[in-house]
Amino acid sequence: MDLRRAVAAVALLDGASAADAVERASHPMYTLQGEGMRGAVMAKLIWGFSAVSISVVVIIGMLVLIGSWRSLRTGVASFEGTLPPLSRGERDAMPWIYAGLIVTTITLAVLAVWTISSMVSIGRPPKEPPLTIEITGNQWWWRVRYEPQGDQSRIFVTANEIHIPVGEPVRVRLISNDVIHSFWVPALTGKTDLIPGRINETWIEADKPGVYRGQCAEYCGQQHAHMALSVFADPPDRFQAWWDGQLRPAGGRSYLQSLR
């Protein structure tokens, strides 16, 4: 089933704007627009750093161009075999270095503070997650196990498809069955690796209903390129319905069929 049409269909059903639906539909792995708190913090950080970076490149580029351009006007543009005499080196050019050093240090300090504060804000979920999902990475698919808080009877397993309730943080426990993989859903969170012999944890939360694409982000063998996953963020009632459906024996309709 074409992922792009699925994404668009679900988004429209949930009242998202057509433009947003198309944007995320045409670039489902887009990192610069977070759909949950974590993704949003990271996106803002990247936008901000990009603005600073582009400015720096433009400034240095201009300085190099200006420096080189002067020679075109003084007539030593093309090398014809003779070099002009040495410039006496009278001009004290050290202030350029000092000024550059100061500006660089201050800028980096600001960026460092922003980095640390972002780390603090996304480190822990805002409240104790009501749901934990345990993802086991395999070559080359995702096994997803749902563990609601305090209710052993409602545990079940799916593959490659994750459903989470909108507006609730969800703890994600990551283990690997074979080699190193990496769990990554750009709209919702950054990457966390699945490493054999180690249990890693992260958390995600979606603000809006929708389907968010993810992909394994650590080379894990020949079909690494095709190890994708989808996160469906459902409004609470639809989420419950889906869960109940999963607990029933096989033979029910597909998820999208159930929406019509």
Place this chain on the structure above:
Amino acid sequence: MAETVAITQMQPRALNERVIIERLAVGSIDRKASGWWGMMTLIATEASLFVYLLFSYYYLALENGRNWLPPDLPSFRLSGPNTVLLLLSSVAVRFGENGLPGSRVQLVGGLLTGFAMDVGFLVVQYVEWMNKAFGPSSNSYGSTYFIVTGLHMAHVAAGLIILAVLALWSALGYFDETRSAPVNIGAIYWHFVDVVWLAIFFTFYVTPRLDW
């Protein structure tokens, strides 16, 4: 068609006539020899190797916890005297070095004594290896124990070759007070191997008995 490129160039001025160079020593003069400096860089890089090896031990130890250590901790029974033997071999080599001005017998004797103690160290270490209840492929502790001590033994074996060759060259009368660089260089390598052993000994034999 080839043509000379026109250049602007000024001739460097002639040297101040008063400069002279005094008499200089020629060739491999102990610590001035290039080989001495070369051995320093070799020691720097081999020391780094052992730093990374011991890092691996400590990393795996901290990751795995106290249960990682074997039930019988490595004992001092063989390793203690063996350490002393290794240190004594360094003393022997140093003694040999001191024989350079004048006594070829002392030089060769010191080197060969060091050689013999070296062999003794390897034999004792081998016996200790045979008595272990685990092997290199039993678990990561076993792997680490055998590979770290094994790499050290390889360096000791290289030292064996060095000492033997130096003893041969000394016996052939190649060296005197001034031209002795190979002996000094070989000796400093040998002392280095000793220091590495102390670090390994501390890591494998002492730290398990500390409270962590």
Place this chain on the structure above:
Amino acid sequence: MSVTTYEEQPKVERRSDRLAERLQRIWETKPGLYGWISTVDHKQIGIRYIVTAFAFLVVGGVEALIMRVQLAQPETRLVTPEVYDQLFTMHGITMIFLYGLPILSGFSNYLFPLVLGSRDMAFPRLNAFSYWVYLASGLFLYSSFLTGSAPNNGWFNYPPYSLPEFNPGPNMDFYALGMILLGISTTAGAANFVITVARTRAVGMSLNRIPILVWGTTTISVGNLLAVPAVSLAFFLLWLDRQFGTHFYDASGGGRPLLWQHLFWMFAHPWVYVIVLPAMGMVSDGLPIFCRRPLVGYTLVVLATITTMVLGFGVWVHHMFATGLPYMLLSVFSGSSLIITVPSAVAVFAWVATILAGTPVITTAFLFFAAFVVMFVVGGVSGVMTASMPADLQLHDTYFVVAHLHYVLIGINVFGVLGALYMWFPKMSGRMLDEKLGRWSFWLIFIGFNVAFLPMHWTGLLGMPRRVYTYPIEAGWGTVNLITTIGTFVLAVGFLMLFVNVFVSLQRGRIAGPNPWDGPTLEWATSSPPPPYNFAVLPVVASRHPLWENRLREGTGESSLDRGIVLDNGKEIIATTAIDAEPDLILKMPDDDPSPFLVTVFMTLGFAGLLLHWWWLAAAGGLLTPVGLIAWLWPSAELAQTAEGVHG
């Protein structure tokens, strides 16, 4: 001719033709195959490094072009996933290891004795050895293609995928043993550079008078001595896990996959500075020539070079931000990764200031150097973005990082090297490269490179992961990938033009004099190409820019180039003290010697035996190698290593 005198007093005289002829006979390489195998001439060895490194650059480039064709459109199947995986792995290995440092070693090898006013490296035979082992390791690694089992787990080679359970073929063994072999070459070369700089500079060339290239290569050589053992160990432990079932990296036996990552990155992060700092040094030495003034801020640039290398040892965990390590640790390394920008900024502003305060001359070399500065900054700022841990969790393992690394590696290493090539080619060959072809090649390379890699930042921001052999249509990555592919082909044409320029100019380029660019340092005081003995009389320097000092006001006196130290009692050079470069010792230099080549052959056979599990061959190599080394090191009266009266 055996001479063992304990002391000599060298004469100080003017250069004469008779002296030059005598030195020519003493220093020139013997003819024929014997000479080719046994030469210890640093200039020949340097050129071999450069040619071999460029050959690997081309091979690595072809690997990249194949991948780019596959990635130009979604769901293309030009090559199978297994082949693609081998291509991206070997592309990385080739560029990072078989091109990245060797090209800089080549320039450094060629230039060190010349700019230092000496006649050879401190260890000429070790020099030859480090080249032969490099060549052997490159061939060793590439022979894996003959059996279709080239390394296929990325240049970073993470376990568990590198362990036999998932990768049973010899692919990983080729990589492990090849890298250990290459590490021997790197270490030997590093020791040689450090000791050459410490011991064999011209009289009067105190530490503050050394060219920045020398500072750069020396600094990274110290770095290599301390960092290379980490990767050699990592690969050795991997090889043991694979052959003998040890448990360093597999979790089931108490090992840890992350142990590999720590050991590998503790080496590989310093390594990325190793492959750029000498190039930065070449630009720091070359740019001033084309701006007609000395470098602005020499001392700060030296300090920046050393600081970068030192800090480079303290940032490795930024490659592991996603591995689940404790937050506190990650924030420390995020901080250190931001701080390391500062010394780089010092260097950038020094170059900018030199351009602004000088009179730039637009030669091809200058174009490459100027572009280098801007590309450096682009790579630097994208590095700052990945240094920020939360940002990196989105950018890590995407094409954003691929863009960053190519801006720093091509922008700094390649652009620096190409500028250096245009500048020093006349010195090495006696002919000028064609300036017109040079401009064309520059613009094609510059435009092709930026068309290929600038959009790649966007590709990463659109979420395309690395190391994928294809991608689905729905991901929306098709257009950017097509643009990148087109750029890489333009870049390739630019390189083709560069090589054409080299071949044509070697035949028909304009003859170059000793100093076609009016440069300031000692290499420009020799003929182009220099004679085997470099300087007929060894110069005494009194400033940082001996050939400019009459026209600038610097230094404490006048350097002496026409009249200098005569050392013609066999192959001799002068050793000086480390800081102030006062005369210390006369060193005897070895003649052509086949030992380095033979020891390389023995060692390589030993490694081949380990690879194939032909233990008898491994043992033979293991025994013959020390035998060869003993023969090499046997004390010789000619080298003044033995007591008086001994004929060794």
